[in-house]
Amino acid sequence: MTDYIIEEAKGAFRRIQKEQVSALIAFDGQLSQIRDTWDRAGGGGGDTRILQDGRVIEKGGLNFSAVEGAVGPELREQMQTQAGRFSATGVSSVLHPHNPHVPIIHMNVRCFSLDDGTWWFGGGIDLTPHYVVPEEAKAFHADLKAVCDRHAVADYPAFKAWADRYFYSPHRAESRGVGGIFFDHLGRGGGVDWQAALDFCVDLAGQYASIYARRASAFVDHPVSDAELNWQGLRRGRYVEFNLVHDRGTRFGLVSGGRTESILMSLPARAQWSYNHTPTEGSREAETLDCLKRGEAGTDWLGLD
Amino acid sequence: MTDYIIEEAKGAFRRIQKEQVSALIAFDGQLSQIRDTWDRAGGGGGDTRILQDGRVIEKGGLNFSAVEGAVGPELREQMQTQAGRFSATGVSSVLHPHNPHVPIIHMNVRCFSLDDGTWWFGGGIDLTPHYVVPEEAKAFHADLKAVCDRHAVADYPAFKAWADRYFYSPHRAESRGVGGIFFDHLGRGGGVDWQAALDFCVDLAGQYASIYARRASAFVDHPVSDAELNWQGLRRGRYVEFNLVHDRGTRFGLVSGGRTESILMSLPARAQWSYNHTPTEGSREAETLDCLKRGEAGTDWLGLD
Numbered sequence: 167m168t169d170y171i172i173e174e175a176k177g178a179f180r181r182i183q184k185e186q187v188s189a190l191i192a193f194d195g196q197l198s199q200i201r202d203t204w205d206r207a208g209g210g211g212g213d214t215r216i217l218q219d220g221r222v223i224e225k226g227g228l229n230f231s232a233v234e235g236a237v238g239p240e241l242r243e244q245m246q247t248q249a250g251r252f253s254a255t256g257v258s259s260v261l262h263p264h265n266p267h268v269p270i271i272h273m274n275v276r277c278f279s280l281d282d283g284t285w286w287f288g289g290g291i292d293l294t295p296h297y298v299v300p301e302e303a304k305a306f307h308a309d310l311k312a313v314c315d316r317h318a319v320a321d322y323p324a325f326k327a328w329a330d331r332y333f334y335s336p337h338r339a340e341s342r343g344v345g346g347i348f349f350d351h352l353g354r355g356g357g358v359d360w361q362a363a364l365d366f367c368v369d370l371a372g373q374y375a376s377i378y379a380r381r382a383s384a385f386v387d388h389p390v391s392d393a394e395l396n397w398q399g400l401r402r403g404r405y406v407e408f409n410l411v412h413d414r415g416t417r418f419g420l421v422s423g424g425r426t427e428s429i430l431m432s433l434p435a436r437a438q439w440s441y442n443h444t445p446t447e448g449s450r451e452a453e454t455l456d457c458l459k460r461g462e463a464g465t466d467w468l469g470l471d
Numbered sequence: 472m473t474d475y476i477i478e479e480a481k482g483a484f485r486r487i488q489k490e491q492v493s494a495l496i497a498f499d500g501q502l503s504q505i506r507d508t509w510d511r512a513g514g515g516g517g518d519t520r521i522l523q524d525g526r527v528i529e530k531g532g533l534n535f536s537a538v539e540g541a542v543g544p545e546l547r548e549q550m551q552t553q554a555g556r557f558s559a560t561g562v563s564s565v566l567h568p569h570n571p572h573v574p575i576i577h578m579n580v581r582c583f584s585l586d587d588g589t590w591w592f593g594g595g596i597d598l599t600p601h602y603v604v605p606e607e608a609k610a611f612h613a614d615l616k617a618v619c620d621r622h623a624v625a626d627y628p629a630f631k632a633w634a635d636r637y638f639y640s641p642h643r644a645e646s647r648g649v650g651g652i653f654f655d656h657l658g659r660g661g662g663v664d665w666q667a668a669l670d671f672c673v674d675l676a677g678q679y680a681s682i683y684a685r686r687a688s689a690f691v692d693h694p695v696s697d698a699e700l701n702w703q704g705l706r707r708g709r710y711v712e713f714n715l716v717h718d719r720g721t722r723f724g725l726v727s728g729g730r731t732e733s734i735l736m737s738l739p740a741r742a743q744w745s746y747n748h749t750p751t752e753g754s755r756e757a758e759t760l761d762c763l764k765r766g767e768a769g770t771d772w773l774g775l776d
Contacts, residue, residue, distance in 0.1 A: 200746065216746045227746070337725040399741070406742075407735075410715035411725055420642040420716055430712075433744040436704070437711075440740065441505065441521045441532070442732045 168285045171360050172253045175277035175287075176232050178364060179257045180213075182275075182371045183230040186259070187215050189375035190228070193382075194220035204425055208235035210253075214428045217261070218435075222268060222386050226261035227431040237280070240422040244414075249280035256289075257371055258415075260432040261378065266398035267388035269295035269302075269343070269381055270405060272432070273374045274415070275367040286354035287363045290325065291374065292333050293381065294343030296401045297394075297450055298457040302381055303344035303467040309377050310347050310370075311468065317366040319358055325349045330464030335408050340458045342408045344467060397451050399438030406437045473590045476665050477558045480582035480592075481537050483669060484562045485518075487580075487676045488535040491564070492520050494680035495533070498687075499525035509730055513540035515558075519733045522566070523740075527573060527691050530740040531566035534733050542585070545727040549719075554585035561594075562676055563720075565737040566683065571703035572693035574600035574607075574648070574686055575710060577737070578679045579720070580672040591659035592668040595630070596675065597638050598686065599648030601706045602699075602755055603762040607686055608649035608772040614682050615652050615675075616773065622671040624663055630654045635769030640713050645763045647713045649772060702756050704743030711742045 191197050197220035205211040212231030217223055232255040237245070241252060256276030263270065275289035293306050307326065314320035325347035333342040347370075353363045409416045409432055419429040445451035457465065496502050502525035510516040517536030522528055537560040542550070546557060561581030568575065580594035598611050612631065619627035630652035638647040652675075658668045714721045714737055724734040750756035762770065 202747065218746075225744075225746075337731045403738070406711060407715060410712060411722070417716070426642045427747045430744065431746060433708070435745065436741060436743050438741050439530075439735065439738040441523075441530075441736060442507065 168279045168283060168360075169253070171285050171364075172232075172255055172277060172279045174361075175364055175367075176255045178368050179230055179232075179255055179275065179277075179371075182257050182368060183213065183215065183228055185372065186257075186375050187217070187228050190217060190223070190261070190378075193375060193379045194222045196221040197223060202427075204428070206231075206233050206235075206425065208233070208423070210234050212425065212428060214425075214431065216431065222263050222265070222382055223261050224264045225435040226259065228257065228259040229428050229431060230257050231255065231425075231428070238422065240418065244418055245278070245280070247280055247282070247284070249282040249284070251281040253279045259374065262402070262434040263382065263386075265385060265388055265390055266296040266394045266401075267385040267390070269293050270402075270434075271374075271378045271381070273371060275371045277364070277367070284354055285360060286350070287352040287367050288350035289367055289370065290329055290332075290346060290348035291370065291377065292329050292343060292346030292348065294401070294405060295454070296398045298344060298454045300457070300467065300470055303457075303465070304470050306344065306346070306377070306381055307467045309373065309380065313366075313370050313373055314347065316369060317362065319352060319362045320347075320349070320366050322347065327463070331462050333408070334462045334464075335404065335412055337411065338404060338407070339461075340404065340455075341460070341464055342405065342458075344457070345464045396438065397445075399436060400440060400443055402434040402437040403439045406433055409433065473584045473588060473665075474558070476590050476669075477537075477560055477582060477584045479666075480669055480672075481560045483673050484535055484537075484560055484580065484582075484676075487562050487673060488518065488520065488533055490677065491562075491680050492522070492533050495522060495528070495566070495683075498680060498684045499527045501526040502528060507732075509733070511536075511538050511540075511730065513538070513728070515539045517730065517733060519730075519736065521736065527568050527570070527687055528566050529569045531564065532736040533562065533564040534736060535562050536560065536730075536733070543727065545723065549723055550583070550585070552585055552587070552589070554587040554589070556586040558584045564679065567707070567739040568687065568691075570690060570693055570695055571601040571699045571706075572690040572695070574598050575707075575739075576679075576683045576686070578676060580676045582669070582672070589659055590665060591655070592657040592672050593655035594672055594675065595634055595637075595651060595653035596679065596682065597634050597648060597651030597653070599706075599710060600759070601703045603649060603759045605762070605772065605775055608762075608770070609775050611649065611651070611682070611686055612772045614678065614685065618671075618675050618678055619652065621674060622667065624657060624667045625654075625671050627652065632768070636767050638713070639767045639769075640709065640717055642716065643709060643712070644766075645709065645760075646765070646769055647710065647763075649762070650769045701743065702750075704741060705745060705748055707739040707742040708744045711738055714738065
């Protein structure tokens with residue numbers, strides 16, 4: 167087992183959690199934190215930090231976990247491996263803001279190691295605005311590209327396209343949001359230095375709070391109408407659908423005996439459904455839907471004029 | 472193809488939809504109805520009736536569909552068949568009430584037919600109280616048993632146990648509600664008269680509105696506190712989780728190109744999530760959770776004193 171990689175990643179991810187929680191608390195100014203540490207029956211455990219009832223953030227969290235155990239049938243299929251034991255560590259976060267003009271954000275970085283000597287990293291950051299503002303999407307992608315450009319192991323165009331495919335809801339024919347980057351199995355095929363892969367994950371996750379603050383700040387005090395709150399509720403409903411129906415991480419966690427409360431930390435405080443809701447033509451809601459209905463290839467936000 | 476069975480079932484299920492919509496509108500007294508007829512790209516279509524903003528019912532509906540087409544890879548696996556074409560028809564309904572003291576109810580009856588000459592019926596009714604009242608659960612099960620007892624093809628104890636297994640959320644270690652009856656593949660193995668199976672489905676679905684009215688009436692004007700509305704939101708969140716994570720009908724429909732809006736008619740207008748919510752010991756909320764956490768075998772409601 168490549169225990170030293172997991173040990174390094176654990177230490178780094180713990181630091182990331184601490185730093186990013188502090189940075190989000192400083193940014194928000196009024197967040198409540200609930201700290202919940204837990205053990206996993208099969209081995210390992212985690213430290214879940216719930217962040218809620220703030221000035222900006224209504225409900226969210228930043229979860230650290232480091233687990234290990236036997237590779238069961240679900241893991242065997244999901245990971246395409248015959249290995250007997252695994253170790254995994256990761257940090258993940260979702261933040262749902264109060265104001266519908268502030269976007270939802272999600273981040274995850276993780277490291278897997280198997281007792282056949284293989285290891286890999288995965289992760290990403292993606293943004294889900296309730297109202298898509300193209301210049302904001304462009305600036306978000308520019309931030310992610312800047313992180314990728316600092317690391318030879320990171321390929322922004324490939325990771326951007328991967329996020330577009332991953333965060334797509336076929337049953338709605340909609341993208342979850344404006345995408346971001348997503349990568350998996352980084353290092354698994356060989357040819358990648360583990361320290362370089364970890365450095366990239368740490369850099370990416372280390373930018374999380376500041377990337378979010380840049381997208382959120384200008385909209386925190388944006389005026390809000392009841393119609394906009396209603397639309398936010400419906401978009402949150404779509405977020406719930408994506409996570410519970412399609413998200414491989416969520417589904418895998420729920421069916422393989424993961425810790426339900428920590429996994430479903432990603433769900434909003436409130437979500438809404440309305441039969442066949444169709445925004446008025448030409449409305450900002452219709453413009454947002456138009457941006458989200460461009461297919462699995464998404465939008466080349468950086469290519470916008 | 473056993474077209475005559477599907478044709479008979481179609482006619483019967485259309486009548487059921489009409490009658491039950493009328494009965495629910497009469498019971499509620501203030502329901503708005505939206506009628507939405509639709510075609511399916513692969514063949515067939517449906518008639519979705521949304522029932523909402525009533526005196527009792529906040530959001531719900533009664534969907535009729537009759538579809539046909541090629542047996543694709545998902546159907547082949549789900550139905551365990553090598554047949555080339557299928558026909559299916561069914562009626563399904565979910566009703567979410569305003570008042571947290573009124574339960575959520577779900578009904579479905581359906582008929583499948585394949586071009587290898589096989590056919591079968593499936594369906595059920597189950598009840599999801601936000602607050603479990605054991606005598607109400609007992610009366611509900613007595614109603615279902617009475618329907619089953621009128622039909623030689625229906626086995627209440629077996630169908631009751633099937634519902635307990637089916638409507639169970641492993642990731643929460645919770646039953647969705649107080650169960651009911653569930654059955655599938657009725658007639659598939661032979662030895663069952665199709666007319667007898669259809670008669671049972673028609674009798675069951677024909678009791679739907681009156682079964683619901685008996686459970687709802689006494690609680691429609693029950694006083695409601697903010698804490699109870701909050702609990703209702705959280706229980707609705709669990710309902711959303713069950714439907715999107717576990718319900719085989721919902722998941723199969725969403726991944727196999729079913730009509731998303733008609734399938735997700737089952738979701739409530741609003742649902743809530745709160746990290747690790749734990750009711751106060753001895754509260755009515757804690758009593759309800761106790762009733763729902765008895766494992767996959769559920770509760771013998773009819774056996775209660």
